[in-house]
Amino acid sequence: MPFLHDITAEIGGDHHPFDIPAVRSLTNGLTLDKKITFFVGENGSGKSTILEAIADKWGFSKESGNRSKSHTTREYDTRLAPFxxxxxxERPLDGFFLRAESFYNFATAMEDLESEEYCGNGYANYGGKSLHNQSHGEAFLSLFLNRFDGHGLFLLDEPEAALSPARQMAFLVRLHQLIGDHSQFIIATHSPIILAYPGATIYQFDEEGITNTTYKETQHYDLTRRFLQDPDHMMHQLLKEDDEEH
Ligand SMILES: Nc1ncnc2c1ncn2[C@@H]1O[C@H](COP(=O)(O)OP(=O)(O)O)[C@@H](O)[C@H]1O
Ligand SMILES: [Mg+2]
Incomplete structure (x- = not known):
């Protein structure tokens, strides 16, 4: 049973963020009733804006983190949330909003918190090692492998940012366990590996607004597939186009 069922927004004006087609389309409502929903679309199409507004409305910390802990170090636009x-x-037992780009600040905050709460045993949740002594990708993955339990609502913004392809696959295995353990995920991603998780709702964000799509219909899948099928040819085409422009 998912925790989040759907969202709707009123349009609060012509200005940002209501000028974003994806945000405007929220007047019609957006169903989020699957255990996993992906947001895909070009940079600037509004994925983070909507994810952050959900996190804000739900009461997650603005920086990155769970409901009860507040460690904001960067202001972000919250004008959508009131609308x-x-x-x-249902109410989840656990919950998390994580944006990969601000993960470093989050690691610092969690370390402070853990050392207070667990009196020196603070790294137990992260494979027994300070998050700062792990690479960005290792730290993110160890958080994901060790910190999260089931019955949670997780909002993740580009979790692939720090992860190698092999670690993205490890991420998928843990994701599957957490979903089996009654968790719900909403994930903004560009990763053709992460997007492959079966049975997900995939929402395409573009100038038309938000539309339902399938894995193989996404540009991420199609472009990556064509690229890997013949990298030499793709590179030749790309560089030829660039040479012609200059
Ligand atoms: N404070 C702001 N004022 C005006 N435009 C903004 C502001 N913050 C973000 N934007 C614009 O909103 C659009 C959506 O951004 P974002 O939600 O981050 O996109 P995505 O996550 O899909 O890449 C972008 O065009 C971005 O430039
Ligand atoms: Mg974004």
Missing amino acids: LRIRRL
Whole structure:
């Protein structure tokens, strides 16, 4: 049973963020009733804006983190949140909003918190090693492998940012366990590996707004597939186009 069922937004003006087609389309409502929903679309199409507004409305820390802990180090635009209506079915036991780009600040905050709470045993949740002594990708993955339990709502913004392809696959295995353990995920991603998780709702964000799509219909899948099928040819085409422009 998912926690979040759907969201709807009123349009609060012509200005940002209401000028983003994806945000405007929220007047029609967006169903989020699967255990996993992906947001895909070009940079600037509004994925983070909507994810952050859900996190803000839900009461997650603004920086990155869970509901009860506040460690904001960067202001972000929250003007959408007051216009958002969330319909939820159940209250999760755990929850998390994580944006990969601000993970470093988050690691610092969690370390402070853990050392206070667990009196020196603070790294137990992260494979027994300070998050700062792990690479960005290692730290993110160890958080994901060790810190999260089931019955949670997780909002993740580009989790692939720090992960090698092999670690993205490890991420998928843990994701599957957490979903089996009654968790719900909403993930903004560009990763053709992460997007492959079966049975997900995939929402395409573009100038038309938000539309439902399938894995193989996404540009991420198609472009990556064509690239890997013949990298030499693709490179030749790309560089030829560039040479012609200059
Ligand atoms: N404070 C702001 N004022 C005006 N435009 C903004 C502001 N913050 C973000 N934007 C614009 O909103 C659009 C959506 O951004 P974002 O949600 O981050 O996109 P995505 O996550 O899909 O890459 C972008 O065009 C971005 O430049
Ligand atoms: Mg984004």
